[in-house]
Amino acid sequence: MPTTTKPKSKKHLLASGHRACAGCGQLIAARTVIEAMGPNTVIANGTGCLEVTTSPYPESSWGVPWIHSLFENAAAVASGVRAALDSKGVKGKKTRVLAQGGDGGTFDIGFGLISGMWERGEDITYVCYDNEAYANTGMQASTATPWGSSTTTTPSGSGKSIDAIGSHLRKKDIVAIALAHRLNYVAQTTVGYLEDIKAKVKKAIETPGPSYIQIMVPCVPGWKFPPDQTLQIGKLAAQTGLYPLLEYENGELTNVMKVPTKTPKVDNYLKAQGRFKHLLENNKLAKEQIKYIQQIANDNIKKYGLK
Ligand SMILES: Cc1ncc(C[n+]2csc(CCOP(=O)(O)OP(=O)(O)O)c2C)c(N)n1
Ligand SMILES: [Mg+2]
Numbered sequence: 530m531p532t533t534t535k536p537k538s539k540k541h542l543l544a545s546g547h548r549a550c551a552g553c554g555q556l557i558a559a560r561t562v563i564e565a566m567g568p569n570t571v572i573a574n575g576t577g578c579l580e581v582t583t584s585p586y587p588e589s590s591w592g593v594p595w596i597h598s599l600f601e602n603a604a605a606v607a608s609g610v611r612a613a614l615d616s617k618g619v620k621g622k623k624t625r626v627l628a629q630g631g632d633g634g635t636f637d638i639g640f641g642l643i644s645g646m647w648e649r650g651e652d653i654t655y656v657c658y659d660n661e662a663y664a665n666t667g668m669q670a671s672t673a674t675p676w677g678s679s680t681t682t683t684p685s686g687s688g689k690s691i692d693a694i695g696s697h698l699r700k701k702d703i704v705a706i707a708l709a710h711r712l713n714y715v716a717q718t719t720v721g722y723l724e725d726i727k728a729k730v731k732k733a734i735e736t737p738g739p740s741y742i743q744i745m746v747p748c749v750p751g752w753k754f755p756p757d758q759t760l761q762i763g764k765l766a767a768q769t770g771l772y773p774l775l776e777y778e779n780g781e782l783t784n785v786m787k788v789p790t791k792t793p794k795v796d797n798y799l800k801a802q803g804r805f806k807h808l809l810e811n812n813k814l815a816k817e818q819i820k821y822i823q824q825i826a827n828d829n830i831k832k833y834g835l836k
Contacts, residue, residue: 554660571610662674667681799822
């Protein structure tokens with residue numbers, strides 16, 4: 530009788546069997562982040578899709594100590610954990626503290642507590658998984674929602690008024706706000722570049738003091754695209770210049786990923802997602818919005834030297 534040896538399965542720090550949607554960008558990014566942080570990490574997680582899908586009572590997908598306490602509290606809980614570890618003499622390199630949450634928890638509701646944590650200079654890595662809306666409660670707009678996106682609180686319409694385009698507020702520039710707190714390490718990336726995520730997390734934990742990493746994580750049901758397109762959309766976001774890969778050390782922009790010489794136009798990014806479907810219609814208002822979004826990408830390319 531032939532014998533079969535079972536392949537040894539790798540024990541992930543964020544295990545499969547969680548309840549996120551197929552193709553969820555946030556779960557792919559979160560696994561990449563915790564693998565780069567390593568097993569000696571304590572996580573404080575804000576409320577949102579990542580929390581809900583990985584911790585339905587009495588189960589947990591996490592292979593490290595993990596705490597959830599309210600939507601807005603990830604930074605404050607992380608501060609408490611850091612203080613407890615420090616008072617026990619467990620320094621940052623030995624046990625790391627990771628605070629993480631969605632864009633709603635980061636850009637909006639938890640922002641005051643994050644600002645306080647940064648101001649106090651605590652050795653904590655904060656990761657924002659930016660799916661550009663309050664996904665867990667049904668895709669309401671947050672201040673990370675980009676111009677022209679249809680959400681449940683900024684629905685697109687058929688009229689000629691600006692309301693028809695979906696969101697007509699510009700995305701908040703949290704990277705700039707993090708830099709204003711004089712953080713030693715601030716970075717932006719997308720789930721299209723998993724090696725980049727790992728490298729940035731490693732740099733963040735090597736840098737003493739607070740650090741901030743923002744990762745664009747496409748949301749299959751919210752952005753309305755097929756689940757096998759998540760990484761491709763993350764790549765296009767960076768390659769068009771709409772969501773550039775950036776790295777700041779000690780306040781200086783030290784690394785960017787250049788856009789391709791034949792830079793893809795924003796239409797390629799927009800038409801891959803149902804949330805922008807209304808902008809591809811043949812009318813003046815829609816055409817003006819595409820032009821405006823292309824201008825946002827062009828401005829980024831100039832501002833961050835992406836050519
Ligand atoms: C104080 C408070 N307000 C509102 C809610 C409801 N709520 C739970 S998760 C969530 C959305 C989270 O959005 P985000 O932080 O972007 O994470 P995502 O689900 O998109 O990953 C909201 C509004 C809550 N739990 N607590
Ligand atoms: Mg969100």
